[in-house]
Amino acid sequence: MSEFEYLGLKSGIWQGVIHRDAQPGRLVLVHMGSRVAEARLAAEAPGRWRVAAAIPAERLSEGAQSFLLLEDGGAEGEPPRPGARRLASLTLVAGEILDGDLHAELSLMRSELELLKKELRRLAAEPA
Known part of the structure; x- marks a missing residue:
């Protein structure tokens, strides 16, 4: 079973749950190799961490767009660090x-x- 449980995309917010004992590190949303946002993380229950990442409207366009949710130990606002761990991906298709x-x-x-x-x-x- 994957550590990330997909809960859907609604109103531009990609949501999921991470199943693990320890709190995940910083979660970064990446599109076309660039950091576009950081995901919010909240403890939901023991071993369950709720994740919410806002998909920036300016990143949506015709064709297929792929977003990655990466975990690393970086500081807020900086690009993903080398060796960041991929938790999930979201592909949106439009137009x-x-x-x-x-x-x-x-x-x-x-x-x-x-x-x-x-x-x-x-x-x-x-x-x-």
Whole structure:
């Protein structure tokens, strides 16, 4: 079982629970290699730490956007330290650009399926 339990995204706040005995270190939200926010952490019960990270609206755009939740021992406001531990990732997908991506992917899958069917027919037709 993963240490991070995903609780969802609502009103731009990504929430989850970390299951561990000791309090986690600083939690940093990273997008495209840059620190964009720090997550809030609150003790919920013994061994359960509630995490809430606000997704900055200016980081949302068309296409796929990936956010990482990292844990390190850094100070507030500084970039993630080397060796920061990845706890979770969140991928958001939006916009019209996706229609083209999905159609292209579907077309590629159809082409590969046709090649596979052709090869299976050839193998089935060969004498034993």
